[in-house]
Each structure stands twice: as structure tokens, then as C-alpha cells.
Amino acid sequence: MGARWFTPLSRGVRFAGRHPFAFGLGLVLAVVLSAGLQLLERREETAGERRYIARADLAATFVSSYVADLRFEQRTEAREYLRSGTPADDDFARLVRANRFASAVLLDSAGRVSAAHPLAPGLIGRRLTGRYWHLQRALGGRPTVSNVVPSAADGFPAIAIATPVRTAVGRGVFSTAYKLSDSPLTAFLASAMPMAEDDSYLVDANGVIVASKQSERGETQLGTRDAPLAAAVSGSSSGIFTDGGEKRFYVVRNVVGTPWRLVSTRPLVAVRPTWYGGRTWMSAALSVGLGAAVLIICALFTGLLETRTRLLRDVARREQVEAELVRERSLLAHQATHDALTGLPNRALLFAHMDRAYAHAARDPQRRAAVLFIDLDGFKPINDSHGHQVGDLVLTAVADRLRSVVRPSDTVARIGGDEFAILCDPLTVSRRADVIAERVRVALEQPIAIDDELTVRVGASVGVAERVIEAGDPKRLLAEADAAMYAAKVQRHGRRRRINSGAGV
Incomplete structure (x- = not known):
């Protein structure tokens, strides 16, 4: 048994001694091919990251536009509400219910509550600007979106949009709040990042989750601070983190006009596809090359043909993905410049x-x-x-x-x-x-x-x-x-x- 294995091995050694140039060329070709395949695989990983970052950038742009629309609608409602002076409390309550706000307050120029719904005991006349920084900024003339804060009306976790207004007695603030569980932002995230394997989170400046769109892995509780997400937000704009034992690629983008950040994540294997299935084939080629130069050259020739076929298939697949991305960008660009309801330019x-x-x-x-x-x-x-x-x-x-x-x-x-x-x-x-x-x-x-x-x-x-x-x-x-x-x-x-x-x- 040992002699049967020793005979071809000895012949290979003798062949390498008789033909050192061919043996060396086979080794060089094997090394070059190995390095080239690794470079191609890395380029494919980088291209996958770029495609996902581009998708995350578009999603962040649309989340920013959606928040801007919410602020514009609130400003319009406040202007209509205050046009006739200071309406009655019943009018204020109807305004809140009609626009599906969870709660709302109207502050006077001193930061005291002049109207509220729902009306908590002792809320009217209370100064809130010292407790809520977004109300303080709005009273200074700057529309502000808050972090996750307890509602002044009933204490539930909420996000608020505070708008400077002109009341009958001077400058004031009109502030509305959404419950995290009823926020329209969660539904919007599902439409902005529709891929089933994608997870998207809106995280405030304190790392607390404002809204989320998650896959079947399970829902993260809103209003809580998730440690992996907090680490991602405080780190670089993109990278890899581990969530529940799974490695995921993340992209962090600021939401314009808010203290929030949009964190988009996808499984790392979906962002960086390994279409070679590891490096087993390359290791086998190098092992064959160390055994005999002739077999290495044959293996390299066969491997080149297979690689060419795989490259052509990958190019076709990449072109298809890029064409789909172009179509998605065209659709998103149209949605960014046109009104969704009427189809008119915005x-x-x-x-x-x-x-x-x-x-x-x-x-x-x-x-x-x-x-x-x-x-x-x-x-x-x-x-x-x-x-x-x-x-x-x-x-x-x-x-x-x-x-x-x-x-x-x-x-x-x-x-x-x-x-x-x-x-x-x-x-x-x-x-x-x-x-x-x-x-x-x-x-x-x-x-x-x-x-x-x-x-x-x-x-x-x-x-x-x-x-x-x-x-x-x-x-x-x-x-x-x-x-x-x-x-x-x-x-x-x-x-x-x-x-x-x-x-x-």
C-alpha cells in the first residue's frame, strides 16, 4: 500500500527536477490565480456594500422628506386653528382628534400651557419649557422634533413636533405628540425599506428606538435602548455588528431636521455574497500544483474555463441587479418630486x-x-x-x-x-x-x-x-x-x- 503511493510521488519529484521551469510556472500561475480570485471576491463584496449603502441613503432621504411633510402639515393645522384668535378648548380637542395626534399642547410666550388635550389636572398654566428642550427651542423660533420623551398630558413615551406660532397674545408654541406604538413612522419605514431581510430603526440621540421595521427575527420593543444599535449609532457610518448571534451589515444616516438617525441593517451574507462558496477549490488547486507541475497546469486551465463561465454568469446577474436598482432609483426619484396623491409636481x-x-x-x-x-x-x-x-x-x-x-x-x-x-x-x-x-x-x-x-x-x-x-x-x-x-x-x-x-x- 505504501509503495503504491510512493511511486507517483517519486515520479512527480523527478518530473519537477527535470522540468523546474514548468513546475515553477505552474506554481506562479496557481498563486496568481488564487490572488486574482480573492481580489474579485473582495470587489464583489465592496459592490454589494455600495449598493446597500445607496439604498440606505435613499431611504434616509425619504424618511427626512416624510418628517418634513409631518412638520408642514402641523404648521398648516396650527395656522388654520389660530387664524380666528384663540378658539375654545372643544375646538382644540377636535383638532387633535381630527389629525389623529395622541396629544397636543399650546404654549404662550412665557412657555405656560394655554390649551391641551387630553387635559391633565393642573396642566393649564404650567411652564413646560424647562422640562422639554424641544419646547424651549420652538419658543425661541425654531421648529423642533424631540427625542423620545414622556407626554406632558398622560406620561406615555412619545415623540413630539413643536412649531413656533403667533397667537392672539404674541409668540407661542403648538406641539403635537405621537405614541410610539401608533406612530406613522413605523408604517413608513416598511415602505421605504421593503426588502424582507432588511431591518430599519429610527433611533434618537439617546439611542432609544423611535420606530422600527424588522424581519421575522422578532420585534424590538419601542422606547427602549438597544445596546448593539446604540453602539452602531455611536460608531462609524457603516460597518458590521452582531445581533442575536448573526453578523449584520449596518448603515447609519442622519434624518434631516431631527435629532434622529436611521439605522439600516441586513444580514452580512446578503450584502456580501460569496459566489465561490469559500476557498476550497483554490486550496485544492494549490495542493495539486505542489504534487506535479503537469497536473497543476491542467487544473489551472480547467479552472480558468470554469472561472470565465462563472464571471459571465455573475456579470449577467450583476447587470440585472443594477438594472433593477436603476428602475428603483427612477421610481424613488419620481416619488421625491411628485405628490403621491395627485401625481402633481411637489x-x-x-x-x-x-x-x-x-x-x-x-x-x-x-x-x-x-x-x-x-x-x-x-x-x-x-x-x-x-x-x-x-x-x-x-x-x-x-x-x-x-x-x-x-x-x-x-x-x-x-x-x-x-x-x-x-x-x-x-x-x-x-x-x-x-x-x-x-x-x-x-x-x-x-x-x-x-x-x-x-x-x-x-x-x-x-x-x-x-x-x-x-x-x-x-x-x-x-x-x-x-x-x-x-x-x-x-x-x-x-x-x-x-x-x-x-x-x-
Whole structure:
């Protein structure tokens, strides 16, 4: 038995002695191939990390946009609520219930509670700015999103959005709170990171979990401080940590406008696929090469063919993944610049079109443009009495009518809530904007049929700002139209008001 094994081994040694160049070339080729395969595998791991980081960046952008929308809706509700002075406590309670807030408080200029819901004993008149830093910042004029804090009304863990407002007696703060268990952020995380194997956490500055989207491994309790997550947040922006015995890759990104961070995690094996199944094959090739140079060359030739086939298959798979990623990015980019309900451009895309109009004006100094700012009259009673579903149908119908009365070169955008804007660029005659404004008013006065039994009506207050485009801030034109709209609303519902400005007007 020993002699049978010794014979081929001795022949291999003699072959290496007779052909040292071939033997050495076989060893070099084996080493080069081994190093090359390891480099390719590392490049594949790096590409997987980059793809996941790009997905996490997009998710963080959309979480930031969603929080900004929540802040904008609260500011709009506060402005509507305080428009008529200081309403009664029943009105404040209806406001909280209608918007599905868990609780809300209204502070005066000294930081004392002037209205609250639910109303806790001794809460009215209590100064809260010393206890809650986000209320102190908001009282100083800066809208602020809080960490996880106990609610002032009933003590449950909550997150709060505090907005500076103007009350009948001066500056104040309107602050609303969401229970962690009922926060809309958890549902939004599920849509922003839809992959089943992904876990996403919103963590505040203290490492406490604000919201989470988790796989089947189990749910982390909201309002608690998870040690692995806290370590990840305090460390680098990406890396590897161990959660329940499983290695996971994580990416940490700040949520703009909040003290929170979004922590996105995925199993390490999903981020770094090992399509060679370890290095067993390479070790076997090196072992064969040490035995005999001829066998090494044959093995290398066979391995190169197999590697080429695997590389082609991997390239095809990578191209498919990249194509899917391009489609996802295109979809996410469209969602970032368009209103989800009506499909209209949002505020960001409107400003981009205004910037483009100002850029065109550099080649045409007499180019005129106008912005129509439209605020629906009578929408809120419809929304309150018939529900948000009917309100959404009304907003969709309004968007369709606005599209039908403008030119192809104009831009119709939904600014937020029941506010819309139209960018008219270019204007061929000075009264063109007024013609479009009249079409808007007439179109929106027509009844809207919700179903066979329900028909509603809304009006519109239209502010028109028209000017010769010149160097400056494009947002100024929108601000002028906004001011004109409020002037029209003060005069009488259903009216329009025009502001002319710019050179030669």
C-alpha cells in the first residue's frame, strides 16, 4: 500500500527536477490565480456594500422628506386653528382628534400651557419649557422634533413636533405628540425599506428606538435602548455588528431636521455574497500544483474555463441587479418630486422649474412669467364632515381640473394640504396670467361628483404674481403670489388678486 503511493510521488519529484521551469510556472500561475480570485471576491463584496449603502441613503432621504411633510402639515393645522384668535378648548380637542395626534399642547410666550388635550389636572398654566428642550427651542423660533420623551398630558413615551406660532397674545408654541406604538413612522419605514431581510430603526440621540421595521427575527420593543444599535449609532457610518448571534451589515444616516438617525441593517451574507462558496477549490488547486507541475497546469486551465463561465454568469446577474436598482432609483426619484396623491409636481420640483425659468431669462431679458397661488375655500369642512377619503377624491379632482386649464408649458404643483401653485412660463401677453386665473376659478366652482349620492363644491382664492424675470431669488415670486392669495381671501372667498412687479411694469 505504501509503495503504491510512493511511486507517483517519486515520479512527480523527478518530473519537477527535470522540468523546474514548468513546475515553477505552474506554481506562479496557481498563486496568481488564487490572488486574482480573492481580489474579485473582495470587489464583489465592496459592490454589494455600495449598493446597500445607496439604498440606505435613499431611504434616509425619504424618511427626512416624510418628517418634513409631518412638520408642514402641523404648521398648516396650527395656522388654520389660530387664524380666528384663540378658539375654545372643544375646538382644540377636535383638532387633535381630527389629525389623529395622541396629544397636543399650546404654549404662550412665557412657555405656560394655554390649551391641551387630553387635559391633565393642573396642566393649564404650567411652564413646560424647562422640562422639554424641544419646547424651549420652538419658543425661541425654531421648529423642533424631540427625542423620545414622556407626554406632558398622560406620561406615555412619545415623540413630539413643536412649531413656533403667533397667537392672539404674541409668540407661542403648538406641539403635537405621537405614541410610539401608533406612530406613522413605523408604517413608513416598511415602505421605504421593503426588502424582507432588511431591518430599519429610527433611533434618537439617546439611542432609544423611535420606530422600527424588522424581519421575522422578532420585534424590538419601542422606547427602549438597544445596546448593539446604540453602539452602531455611536460608531462609524457603516460597518458590521452582531445581533442575536448573526453578523449584520449596518448603515447609519442622519434624518434631516431631527435629532434622529436611521439605522439600516441586513444580514452580512446578503450584502456580501460569496459566489465561490469559500476557498476550497483554490486550496485544492494549490495542493495539486505542489504534487506535479503537469497536473497543476491542467487544473489551472480547467479552472480558468470554469472561472470565465462563472464571471459571465455573475456579470449577467450583476447587470440585472443594477438594472433593477436603476428602475428603483427612477421610481424613488419620481416619488421625491411628485405628490403621491395627485401625481402633481411637489414644491421641490416647482422650485426647480422656477430656477429653469430664471436661467432662460438670461437669454431673453423681456421674458415674463407668473405664479398663481391657489387655496381651496370650503375644503376643510368637506374633509372633516365626510372623511379623508372624500377629501382625497376632491383634491384629485381639483388637480385634474387644474391640468385641464393650463398650457403644456405651464407647471401645476401641489404645495401641501389644499394649496396649489401654477407657474406660467413664458407669458406671451401681460394679461395672460389673469386669463388662466379666471379659468381656474371657473373650473373649480363646478360641482364635484364623489358618487351617485354625494356632490360637493369648493371655491378657490387665487393670488397672481407676474413680473419680468430678472436675477434674484425664484422663491420670491411664489411668496408674492402667496401674499396676493391671502389678500384675496381676506377680501372675499372666490376672489383673485394680482401683484405686478419687475422692470417695466
